[in-house]
Amino acid sequence: EDQVTQSPEALRLQEGESSSLNCSYTVSGLRGLFWYRQDPGKGPEFLFTLYSAGEEKEKERLKATLTKKESFLHITAPKPEDSATYLCAVLPGTYKYIFGTGTRLKVLA
Amino acid sequence: SQTIHQWPATLVQPVGSPLSLECTVEGTSNPNLYWYRQAAGRGLQLLFYSVGIGQISSEVPQNLSASRPQDRQFILSSKKLLLSDSGFYLCAWSRLDPFSYNEQFFGPGTRLTVL
Numbered sequence: 544e545d546q547v548t549q550s551p552e553a554l555r556l557q558e559g560e561s562s563s564l565n566c567s568y569t570v571s572g573l574r575g576l577f578w579y580r581q582d583p584g585k586g587p588e589f590l591f592t593l594y595s596a597g598e599e600k601e602k603e604r605l606k607a608t609l610t611k612k613e614s615f616l617h618i619t620a621p622k623p624e625d626s627a628t629y630l631c632a633v634l635p636g637t638y639k640y641i642f643g644t645g646t647r648l649k650v651l652a
Numbered sequence: 653s654q655t656i657h658q659w660p661a662t663l664v665q666p667v668g669s670p671l672s673l674e675c676t677v678e679g680t681s682n683p684n685l686y687w688y689r690q691a692a693g694r695g696l697q698l699l700f701y702s703v704g705i706g707q708i709s710s711e712v713p714q715n716l717s718a719s720r721p722q723d724r725q726f727i728l729s730s731k732k733l734l735l736s737d738s739g740f741y742l743c744a745w746s747r748l749d750p751f752s753y754n755e756q757f758f759g760p761g762t763r764l765t766v767l
C-alpha cells in the first residue's frame with residue numbers, strides 16, 4: 544500500500560536554529576514528491592517538486608532533498624514567519640496524490 | 653497565471669440541510685480537479701477527483717457527491733449533512749504532464765461547521 548509518513552509531528556525552534564523535517568514514503572512508483580506550506584485556515588501553498596533521487600531544490604531558507612525512500616526539508620536559520628504546517632505528498636500513479644499528516648513548525652523569536 | 657477560487661469561505665449549516673460548495677479554476681484548460689477534506693490537526697482526505705467533464709471518481713463512500721458541469725468548475729454537494737461532515741474542504745487542480753508539471757495547486761478552502 545502506498546504510504547507517506549512525516550516526522551516529527553511538531554517542532555519548536557528558536558529563531559536561527561536550523562533543522563530538518565522528514566518525509567518517508569513507500570510507493571509502487573514515483574511520478575513526483577511535493578512539499579507544501581499551510582498556514583492556519585488557508586489552503587496549502589506549493590513549495591517544491593522533486594522527481595528523482597539526488598535532486599535538490601532551494602527557496603530562500605528552505606531546501607528540499609530526495610532519496611529513494613525519503614525526502615528532507617531543511618530549514619536554515621528560520622524566522623518566526625516560517626511557522627506553519629509543512630505537508631509532503633507523493634504521486635505514485637496517474638491522478639491520486641498521497642499526503643502525509645504534516646509537521647507543525649513553530650519558530651520562536 | 654492560474655487561479656483557483658472556492659466559495660463560500662465559511663459556512664454554518666444545521667444537520668440535515670443540503671450543501672453546495674463550488675470551485676472554479678482560471679487560466680488553464682482540461683485540468684484534473686480534486687476535492688479534499690481536512691479535519692483539525694489531520695492530513696488531507698481525498699474525496700473525489702475528476703479528469704474531465706462529467707467524469708467523477710469517488711474515493712470515500714459517504715453522503716457527499718461531486719459534479720463537474722463545465723471544464724473548470726467542480727461542485728461538492730450533499731442532500732443531508734451530518735455532524736461528521738464538518739471540516740475544512742479544499743479544492744485543487746493539477747495538469748499532468750509526462751515530463752513535468754505534476755504539481756497540485758489548492759484553493760483557499762471552505763470551513764464547514766455542521767451544528
